[in-house]
Amino acid sequence: MSDQTASGRPESPQSPVAALPGGEVTERDQDGPMLAADGRPLKSSLARALRREKLRALALIAPLLVFIFISFVLPIADMLFRSVQNDIVADTLPRTVVALANDPLEEEGVPSESTFAQFYTDLYIAEEYKEHTRLGSRLNYEMSGISSLFRGTGRAVGRFDTDIYADQFEAADPAFEDPAAWADWMADDDIRAALPLTTDAYDAWAGIAVELDEDNPAEEDPEDIVYTSLYRDLANGAAPPAPFPQVDVSGFESVSIRELFIEEDEDWADPEVWETIRAYSSRYTSGYFLNAADMQTTPEGVELRPENERVYMTLFVRTLWMSLVITFSCILLAYPISFLLATLPARHANLLMILVLLPFWTSLLVRTSAWKVLLQNEGVINDILVWIGIVSDTNRLALINNATGTIIAMTHILLPFMILPLYSVMKTIPPSYMRAARSLGAKDWTAFWRVWFPLSVPGIGAGSILVFIMSIGYYITPEIVGGTRGVFISNRIAYHISTSLNWGLAAALGTILLVVVLALYWVYDRLVGIDNVKLG
Template sequence: MEISQEKSVLVTADGTPLKISLARAQRRSKIVAFSMVLPLLIFILIAFLIPIADMLSLSVDNSITKEILPKSVIALQNWDETSGELPDEVVFAAMVEEIKKAKIARKHTRVGQRLNYESSGFSSLFRKAGRKVKIIKKPPYKEALIKSDKRWGQIYTWQVIKQFSTEYTDGYYLAALDFKRNPTTGKVESLPGKESIYLKLFWRTMLLSSLITFLTFIIGFPLAYMLATVSTRLSNILIIFVLLPFWTSLLVRTTSWIALLQQEGVINDFLVLVGIINNDGRLAMIHNATGTVVAMTHILLPFMILPLFSVMKTIPKSYVRAAVSLGAHPWKAFWKVYFPNTGPGIGAGSILVFIIAIGYYITPALVGGSSGTFISNRIAYHISSSLNWGLGSALGVILLGIVLALFMLYDRIVGIDNMKLG
């Protein structure tokens, strides 16, 4: 088609190319349409795209070392870290000067904090240095600094500073995946088993989210089927009950599960009362993975039911009837004909539930205990408690990457246009 257009450009009566004419004629309506979505566009830009970009940059940002120790970093470039000798006096002089300066600006601890992520001990090293440098008045700085703390006399210390003085770093990502760059060799090593927590947490998040998705499907499918097959009047009433959880505070719903599931809670009391368990054997159903799964399945159920319902609504009754008239038992007709046609709804519901679950924060935080927390709880911890924003951002970006990858995988296998959200 494009070839034929190249050969002869269509023109209007006055000789202007047809495409230009058309664009001109449609410009006004395009401007109007665009101006209507402009507020939303600005909002999304400010509230969504810019924060994400900022988060992305935080996760690789390593400018702090260079910013606070600029001269030392430059001076260290001339030092061969594999030589087995300490850096020369120039480096020590620059370091002392810059720590002094940073101390006044109260920034010296931030370098220490950053380097502490890579090798513990640096936080205290720099804090101590901040206190001690003011008495170092004249050269030789090398001896003076080493005297203040003998760690300054170790080659390892300077290797770490040099290694992590680049503008950008992959250190946060490595940490988020339980790896570590060896300061001496610069090689990437995986952390010993007991220190690796993030991969386990990612894995648990995926596993529990899958379980939650599966449970919402098992519970939601028959319900959606009923909604789609009863009379419109009844289904409208029942839909309200499905939506009811949306109109209740998330906190109320989550805490009501605590009331139900806790050791002295309603369910345990009942089980003890009817004698299924004895008083000492009360089940631990909250503040662990069970609690997270139960509460989140309940909360995310509507996200499964609604897409399923809207797809089932469009499947003509005659499909199953046709299958039955062709001799299939009603069960077989359902399985072979009705069920495959609910595919777009299952896909949409599952991906919706899974993606919401994978990034869920408040419910696991409230009822998850230690075995039922998700990666998002860890991100929240790094953002608001440990203040290691770089690691928090890296974890967030990896989570985003997983979601996008799953989305693309879904598109590849099922096709995104084969999904119906309502």
């Protein structure tokens, strides 16, 4: 608040005073501070007026700020968050994740029987909610083959031989056949506390019965997961109080859930599967970013993928390289035009300016379709070349669906964004400088190179950053004229969002692209200032 004191005033002396309630300033008292008309010290009165002015300015900006925040900034932040978010394993297999964390994986990296039992419960529930396939495709990004493993076992898990437990319990005590009795037991807090696994499985099963089948759990027989959990609870030495029937399970025939899984698909004995599940069980992951940077986690740590699998780095390098080529061709084409426009009399320059502004205002789709039509194998350009005789009819130039097509079309589309800043900088160069240089004996070229060109460099800088920023994020034009060799990183992001549905990877790639663009934006703001962007 110290900058609001009277010392800061001279810049705009009239406004705060005019905004004062009284509008007039009293004479200075003999000794005290200067007072305003209402008797307050002038200093605080001015500070108050300034504060009010600031608040009014903010109040005018606030609605838009809130709007942009909700409609634009939050979505982007949400996307950034998605690139590290990894809830699916922890949400779908909550019991397994806990059990795995405590499992030393002693038997050659394969979990113990109790972890498998928890996994059985999880997978059984996930299969009911049909979530195991989503989990499978998520984990398939990290290790191929997991998707089919989950799908296949998910189908089988309801038919596992765990029904022997239900039969044996019902034989031991007929009360187990009564759904209502189960509901009563599971409402008793003492029994619940004594049988943690059973309670957990029963609650999950009851949830499925209510939500998916719209049944009343008190009228339905509990599923095998409940009996299996009960067997494990009792085998662990649990002693549920009455009215729960006392059953001795030591004589029960038992079955190894671990064996059942491995029998169903031997991949469950593959330590790599469990390593993958364990690695992605945390709610946050750097996996997407590693993937986006063509890296992978191996038992030895993080390392680059083999050379032939580095898809994304190739794509990033290509995007940057092609953007550079496009920026450079834009400078090459824009410079002569801007020079001509800046040196012609205003009347002619304004007419020629229309030729620049018309493409600028024409729909991007129109310009892209124009290039698609022109560059085709049977298109106008190839027809003309064949007609002139430069190219024979049989080997027409391949101008589309490759990098050439993208570069030609994008140079054309972004050219106005180079011409406009360049022109506005060149127009401020006084023509007398060139005349002075010539009268001092400089040749035309020297006068241009030593006087004009250095003065136009800020325009080149502004235009280049603008064109470069726009070009590295381009999607539409590369998609249509780029084929496979001429696409940018944006096209890959779009592919992951709409086709492969690997949203986390799309978000990670997007985050990297965003960081690059924002860094350039920052540079642009420093060099040119965002308020100096000229439009038309």
